[in-house]
Amino acid sequence: MGKIYEYKVLRVDLTNEEIKTEKISGELVKNYLGGRGLASKILYDEIDPKVDPLSPENKLIYATGLLTGTAASTGGRYMVVTKGPLTGTIASSNSGGFFGAELRFSGNDIIIFEGKASHPVYLSIMGDKVELKDASEIWGKPVYETTDLLIEAAGNKNARVSCIGPAGEKLVKFASIMNEKDRAAGRTGVGAVMGSKNLKAVVVKADEKQVEYFKDEMMKVVKKQTKILKEDGVTGEGLPALGTKVLDNIINSTGAYPTKNFQFAIFEDVDEVSGEALVEKGYLQSNTGCYGCPIRCARKTKLPNGRSGEGPEYETGWAFGADCGVNDLNAISEANFICNDLGLDTITAGATIACAMELYEKGYIDKDELENGPELKFGSSESIIYYTEKMAYREGFGDQLAEGSYRLADSKGHPELSMSVKKQELPAYDPRGVQGHGLNYVTSNRGGCHVRGYMISPEVLGVPEKLDPQELEGKPKWVMTFQDLTAIIDSIGMCLFTSFALGLDDYREIVNAGTQFEYSSESLLETGERIYNLERQFNLEAGILPEEDKLPARFDEPLPDGPQKGISTKYREILPEYYEIRGWQEDGWISEQKLKDMKIK
Amino acid sequence: MTLKVKFYSLFRINLKSAGTEYKLNSKITIAELIKKLDQDYDNYFTQKLLEEDRSISPGAIILVNGKNIIHLDKLETEITNKDTVTLFPPSAGG
Ligand code: SF4
Numbered sequence: 001m002g003k004i005y006e007y008k009v010l011r012v013d014l015t016n017e018e019i020k021t022e023k024i025s026g027e028l029v030k031n032y033l034g035g036r037g038l039a040s041k042i043l044y045d046e047i048d049p050k051v052d053p054l055s056p057e058n059k060l061i062y063a064t065g066l067l068t069g070t071a072a073s074t075g076g077r078y079m080v081v082t083k084g085p086l087t088g089t090i091a092s093s094n095s096g097g098f099f100g101a102e103l104r105f106s107g108n109d110i111i112i113f114e115g116k117a118s119h120p121v122y123l124s125i126m127g128d129k130v131e132l133k134d135a136s137e138i139w140g141k142p143v144y145e146t147t148d149l150l151i152e153a154a155g156n157k158n159a160r161v162s163c164i165g166p167a168g169e170k171l172v173k174f175a176s177i178m179n180e181k182d183r184a185a186g187r188t189g190v191g192a193v194m195g196s197k198n199l200k201a202v203v204v205k206a207d208e209k210q211v212e213y214f215k216d217e218m219m220k221v222v223k224k225q226t227k228i229l230k231e232d233g234v235t236g237e238g239l240p241a242l243g244t245k246v247l248d249n250i251i252n253s254t255g256a257y258p259t260k261n262f263q264f265a266i267f268e269d270v271d272e273v274s275g276e277a278l279v280e281k282g283y284l285q286s287n288t289g290c291y292g293c294p295i296r297c298a299r300k301t302k303l304p305n306g307r308s309g310e311g312p313e314y315e316t317g318w319a320f321g322a323d324c325g326v327n328d329l330n331a332i333s334e335a336n337f338i339c340n341d342l343g344l345d346t347i348t349a350g351a352t353i354a355c356a357m358e359l360y361e362k363g364y365i366d367k368d369e370l371e372n373g374p375e376l377k378f379g380s381s382e383s384i385i386y387y388t389e390k391m392a393y394r395e396g397f398g399d400q401l402a403e404g405s406y407r408l409a410d411s412k413g414h415p416e417l418s419m420s421v422k423k424q425e426l427p428a429y430d431p432r433g434v435q436g437h438g439l440n441y442v443t444s445n446r447g448g449c450h451v452r453g454y455m456i457s458p459e460v461l462g463v464p465e466k467l468d469p470q471e472l473e474g475k476p477k478w479v480m481t482f483q484d485l486t487a488i489i490d491s492i493g494m495c496l497f498t499s500f501a502l503g504l505d506d507y508r509e510i511v512n513a514g515t516q517f518e519y520s521s522e523s524l525l526e527t528g529e530r531i532y533n534l535e536r537q538f539n540l541e542a543g544i545l546p547e548e549d550k551l552p553a554r555f556d557e558p559l560p561d562g563p564q565k566g567i568s569t570k571y572r573e574i575l576p577e578y579y580e581i582r583g584w585q586e587d588g589w590i591s592e593q594k595l596k597d598m599k600i601k
Numbered sequence: 602m603t604l605k606v607k608f609y610s611l612f613r614i615n616l617k618s619a620g621t622e623y624k625l626n627s628k629i630t631i632a633e634l635i636k637k638l639d640q641d642y643d644n645y646f647t648q649k650l651l652e653e654d655r656s657i658s659p660g661a662i663i664l665v666n667g668k669n670i671i672h673l674d675k676l677e678t679e680i681t682n683k684d685t686v687t688l689f690p691p692s693a694g695g
Binding site: 500 | 611658659668669687
């Protein structure tokens with residue numbers, strides 16, 4: 001039996017096909033919790049941050065959170081931590097579903113993949129039996145088929161599969177890792193690292209639940225928190241009914257809904273593609289959820305053409321919809337399904353097509369380059385489907401798209417048309433309309449990203465309190481607190497969406513109950529701060545310099561339309577204060593003293 | 602010219618309506634608009650948007666021409682015929 005604060009680590013040397021087990025406990029766990037935090041510490045200690053992300057010297061770490069597999073609400077998550085090929089920063093992608101909990105049940109809390117296999121392999125964990133198996137037969141197969149075949153090969157229909165699709169094998173820079181077919185460790189290209197190692201999948205089925213914790217103490221807290229989550233207007237009512245797509249109309253109404261590669265902030269056809277439309281058009285079948293989740297925000301959809309799957313979520317619907325100027329919900333959902341099956345990050349896939357559309361319309365991409373593919377025009381629903389498939393297989397023009405929008409736009413001489421930070425595409429909120437969120441974009445440790453410090457919550461949604469999106473005062477502190485709190489949630493293996501109803505004290509309570517650790521809220525938040533600083537330090541050592549803490553030039557231009565028309569980004573006015581409250585140097589570097597004080601070095 | 606009121610999210614789905622319009626004779630406040638809506642929709646909006654002390658419920662989103670009334674004059678924000686009011690229950694995603 002494994003106590004949750006004594007991590008069992010599988011070290012899988014793919015080059016020599018050797019598997020060893022190790023343990024991590026004590027101070028390291030207290031200082032880094034698990035999941036994103038602990039795996040980032042391992043990566044920082046074990047690799048040179050300068051390695052080529054797609055070389056055998058990079059490592060790929062699967063890590064469950066401290067509370068993954070326990071009774072904690074939404075406690076089913078795992079993270080994949082590595083150096084990412086899209087950004088060159090530390091990459092950490094988080095996924096729900098059931099795979100993470102099953103991995104924890106099997107008694108294997110963290111897997112470190114090293115080197116590169118000589119031929120395609122997958123890791124099979126069936127009870128006590130852990131082995132690398134040949135994956136030649138399934139190499140090249142999409143995610144759905146791979147999942148079905150591996151479950152069949154496991155001989156147990158309850159086995160859980162986490163795998164890459166063709167995009168990961170082809171080293172598409174934003175390939176995802178998928179579990180239970182539709183759940184994604186989506187961003188930063190973790191799937192390409194997996195592909196570069198010739199690793200197709202991890203399959204796991206536990207014999208018995210090897211998760212030991214202070215159950216009685218924890219159950220009391222779980223009961224209380226489940227009640228909070230069920231009774232809250234957002235987590236108990238809004239998310240179950242409409243999922244994340246409730247945001248389309250909110251963000252559009254406030255004039256921060258990026259349209260046509262962020263050229264506009266209002267999408268006139270929003271009523272065609274919104275979460276409400278998904279319900280009204282009858283595409284939405286039911287809602288569903290991950291392990292231990294009382295919220296159940298995920299959507300099962302069925303299209304008029306008979307195809308069904310999960311999604312689209314808000315970000316995905318936006319990336320293929322408004323960002324590409326497409327108002328066809330059928331095509332958007334189809335592009336989403338293709339991403340899931342071929343293993344692509346939906347945000348970067350859609351946003352890269354949007355960038356290509358602007359490049360094409362401005363004459364920076366030749367018609368010849370498209371090799372008879374549909375014209376890359378804003379609004380073309382044909383294009384989003386066609387090029388999504390092409391980029392996953394790196395066929396024709398898809399090969400250029402597979403590099404992401406920054407490298408694409410740069411190769412055409414117009415890097416400024418890539419709406420990205422540190423080469424990762426921005427998600428569905430125009431930073432000019434939400435100034436704190438803009439600061440979060442530039443200081444996110446994995447580049448353009450909304451789930452490192454979701455300032456939309458206070459600045460637009462009024463959770464936990466309503467802040468004026470254009471006010472600058474106090475925002476650096478808010479951003480820092482959100483970033484550090486998120487690092488905690490990711491490290492304990494709960495879903496970020498719980499934070500719409502739960503706060504720091506609640507996370508402290510559940511961690512302490514399950515482990516009998518004695519965190520105060522302050523010391524727990526300091527743990528989040530430590531994780532954030534460690535990630536930043538990794539990036540600095542990797543050569544991602546503070547000069548990169550910036551937004552594309554487009555955001556210095558005023559918003560052209562909507563209720564916030566005329567406003568441009570103001571992050572530069574608050575970035576120095578952010579560095580200061582972080583205790584960083586004026587130039588954005590972290591001093592040796594600070595690293596020592598934070599027990600990072 | 603009319604005052605446009607748009608319903609979204611659960612409001613739209615539960616009421617099976619995308620919104621309504623009013624032709625006003627003079628300016629009214631958001632508090633007064635909610636009373637008007639209550640008459641037409643069976644007291645639905647007071648219950649969904651306001652607390653017992655008649656303050657705005659946490660997370661409820663009331664926009665006037667895209668601006669949240671919390672940063673305007675709250676429930677005393679004045680509206681007239683050319684304005685658009687947009688209503689959301691507490692919502693989140695990401
Ligand atoms: S809130 Fe949604 S994403 Fe989070 S655990 Fe529940 S179903 Fe999964």
